[in-house]
Amino acid sequence: FTKRRLDDAALEELEDLLITSDLGVSVASKLTQSLARERFGKEISAEDVRGVLAGYLTEILAPVAKPLTIDPAHRPHVILMAGVNGAGKTTTIGKLAQQFREQGKSVMLAAGDTFRAAAVEQLQVWGERTGCPVVTTRLGGDAAGLAFEAMTRAKAENVDVLMIDTAGRLQNRTELMEELAKIVRVIRKQDETAPHDALIVLDASTGQNAINQVKVFSEVAQLTGIVMTKLDGSAKGGVLVAAAEQFGLPIHAVGVGEGVEDLRPFDAEIFARTLVGLEVEDAA
Amino acid sequence: MFESLSDRLSGVFDKLKKRGALSESDVSAAMREVRVALLEADVALPVVKDFIKQVSGKAVGHNVLKSVTPGQQVIKIVHDELIAMLGGSADQEPPASSETLSLIGVPPVAVLMVGLQGSGKTTSTAKIAKRLTEKDRKRVLMASLDTRRPAAQEQLQVLGEQIGVKTLPIIKGQMATDIAKRAMDAARLQGFDVVMLDTAGRMHVDAALMAEVIAVRDRVQPVETLLVADALTGQDAVTVAKAFDDQVGITGVVLSRMDGDGRGGAALSMRAVTGKPIRLIGTGEKPDAIEPFHATRIAGRILGM
Numbered sequence A: 001f002t003k004r005r006l007d008d009a010a011l012e013e014l015e016d017l018l019i020t021s022d023l024g025v026s027v028a029s030k031l032t033q034s035l036a037r038e039r040f041g042k043e044i045s046a047e048d049v050r051g052v053l054a055g056y057l058t059e060i061l062a063p064v065a066k067p068l069t070i071d072p073a074h075r076p077h078v079i080l081m082a083g084v085n086g087a088g089k090t091t092t093i094g095k096l097a098q099q100f101r102e103q104g105k106s107v108m109l110a111a112g113d114t115f116r117a118a119a120v121e122q123l124q125v126w127g128e129r130t131g132c133p134v135v136t137t138r139l140g141g142d143a144a145g146l147a148f149e150a151m152t153r154a155k156a157e158n159v160d161v162l163m164i165d166t167a168g169r170l171q172n173r174t175e176l177m178e179e180l181a182k183i184v185r186v187i188r189k190q191d192e193t194a195p196h197d198a199l200i201v202l203d204a205s206t207g208q209n210a211i212n213q214v215k216v217f218s219e220v221a222q223l224t225g226i227v228m229t230k231l232d233g234s235a236k237g238g239v240l241v242a243a244a245e246q247f248g249l250p251i252h253a254v255g256v257g258e259g260v261e262d263l264r265p266f267d268a269e270i271f272a273r274t275l276v277g278l279e280v281e282d283a284a
Numbered sequence B: 001m002f003e004s005l006s007d008r009l010s011g012v013f014d015k016l017k018k019r020g021a022l023s024e025s026d027v028s029a030a031m032r033e034v035r036v037a038l039l040e041a042d043v044a045l046p047v048v049k050d051f052i053k054q055v056s057g058k059a060v061g062h063n064v065l066k067s068v069t070p071g072q073q074v075i076k077i078v079h080d081e082l083i084a085m086l087g088g089s090a091d092q093e094p095p096a097s098s099e100t101l102s103l104i105g106v107p108p109v110a111v112l113m114v115g116l117q118g119s120g121k122t123t124s125t126a127k128i129a130k131r132l133t134e135k136d137r138k139r140v141l142m143a144s145l146d147t148r149r150p151a152a153q154e155q156l157q158v159l160g161e162q163i164g165v166k167t168l169p170i171i172k173g174q175m176a177t178d179i180a181k182r183a184m185d186a187a188r189l190q191g192f193d194v195v196m197l198d199t200a201g202r203m204h205v206d207a208a209l210m211a212e213v214i215a216v217r218d219r220v221q222p223v224e225t226l227l228v229a230d231a232l233t234g235q236d237a238v239t240v241a242k243a244f245d246d247q248v249g250i251t252g253v254v255l256s257r258m259d260g261d262g263r264g265g266a267a268l269s270m271r272a273v274t275g276k277p278i279r280l281i282g283t284g285e286k287p288d289a290i291e292p293f294h295a296t297r298i299a300g301r302i303l304g305m
């Protein structure tokens, strides 16, 4: 626990640490400068410096750490899942379905990815695993039409939660983003307060492009929250810090594996400590 | 979005009117901007540092040509060095498709596709199979060794039907290594040239899953082991590429989702840390959306040119 003076070299090391966690250059340098203002020239251990940084990060993240809650007044409470290809939308739907089922809720899933090969079958497996009916249409079918049908069925069957899966799409592909906007419009035709949650799924390994993903998906689908997946690898997901500052969207949950139980609430302090490389007590 | 390097450098060099040779302080002022530009393009920090060291050495003392500004001169030096690090030369043409993969060996030869979850392995498997079938007149068999993700084997089967490439019949409950062996045996008996082996997504930190793919590799002795990685990957690109190369041994990289608006810095990171070439890039979801890697284009994109 040797102490060392917080000098330019030490600050550069810290900035580097934040950059390698994907915080981005501007957030990393802003945080390092705050640290410099407060502690420059003072003797401080490496552990303590990281603690202070984790404190700053927790302050930024704590206001957006909010669990996903189902409003029983909505019948159904509609959750739309969106995001770029392969981020983990379908898997996250399966994991959330499990959690809602454990809370005693009835859940229906809609296989709105009518494009990718075997995307419907993938969601059907999750439906079987979690005991939820799955509304489907054929490959190449109309995604908005399917969403409309799912809304009708979910209302008729009086389910608590309807989760609508969508095909992965990159935010710069305007024709695909227009299709997403159409899905939202069709949902609103049946319930103008829906979707009650429009979630973007972000892959922790994604770099600075994630910020643009949140921006564009927000414009098109009026996002209400974020889920980050794949935090069981070595990627730290530091873009969430910049996302929290720029958009203030709630971060609901994080994915830590491929299994049905591998979804955790987003904990600002654990996340912040991991970002700066500090030990965290096992939450599991 | 982020500023391009030329925008950044124009600020630095506005103050600088003189011609002649680039001084050390000119170069270090410019390199601060280059560092930020590369980091914003998601080039991994250790790679950025090496790059800057290398390019600074070349730039200091460089004569600024009459026809250009010092800023343009630095951009040219940076651009050329990026192209070289990406494995190209400024006037390189995309290689013909038969040159993108090296399939030399007694047929059937195996191509093993590996990578993180959701990186684009299954889609890229089908794209490459289609390309080899149509452009190179190879007889290709595809097999999915993904026994874990729901409907993963069905996904490859559907893609096979869409592109007219045979897939190994699915037998549920079989282990990855056994499927690999069955694929090689079937290909031998039925006279296929190439067996494309799609594998389950895995984290490089998951020892059990890494052991599984190593066992497959040992069984089939692939002529190519391709790491499929997302072009939108951030700083983790170096860790992932190095881990897959150290543990499994890769022969090249396929970068998926280059149709996104990411800057593609992961290409430089992965190339720099493994020394293995980027072979192909994915440019869409459809089976035709794959192209040879072109160093010049990616270098320009990283710099926002």
Ligand SMILES: Nc1nc2c(ncn2[C@@H]2O[C@H](COP(=O)(O)OP(=O)(O)OP(=O)(O)O)[C@@H](O)[C@H]2O)c(=O)[nH]1
Binding pocket: A083, A084, A085, A086, A087, A088, A089, A090, A091, A092, A113, A116, A119, A166, A167, A168, A169, A201, A229, A230, A231, A232, A233, A254, A255, A256, A257, A258, A262, B117, B118, B149, B201, B203
């Ligand atoms: N290790 C790990 N893998 C995950 C996690 N979440 C999802 N995955 C895996 O990531 C891959 C992609 O997940 P999907 O749920 O199919 O992603 P998607 O966004 O629906 O993909 P598309 O529909 O093709 O755009 C699958 O192999 C999942 O098992 C996670 O938190 N950790």
Ligand SMILES: Nc1nc2c(ncn2[C@@H]2O[C@H](COP(=O)(O)OP(=O)(O)OP(=O)(O)O)[C@@H](O)[C@H]2O)c(=O)[nH]1
Binding pocket: A085, A086, A116, A168, A170, B115, B116, B117, B118, B119, B120, B121, B122, B123, B124, B146, B149, B152, B199, B200, B201, B202, B228, B255, B256, B257, B258, B259, B260, B281, B282, B283, B284, B285, B289
């Ligand atoms: N836009 C775009 N999408 C792509 C590209 N390559 C793959 N995809 C999409 O990315 C998603 C994931 O692709 P897969 O091929 O299923 O990925 P994978 O690595 O096999 O995933 P797992 O088997 O779950 O680990 C799918 O939605 C694909 O359509 C590409 O080059 N561009």
Ligand SMILES: [K+]
Binding pocket: A085, A086, A087, A203, B117, B118, B119, B230
């Ligand atoms: K991904």
Ligand SMILES: [Mg+2]
Binding pocket: A089, A090, A091, A113, A119, A165, A166, A167, A168
């Ligand atoms: Mg999906």
Ligand SMILES: [Mg+2]
Binding pocket: B121, B122, B123, B146, B152, B198, B199, B200, B201
């Ligand atoms: Mg796959």
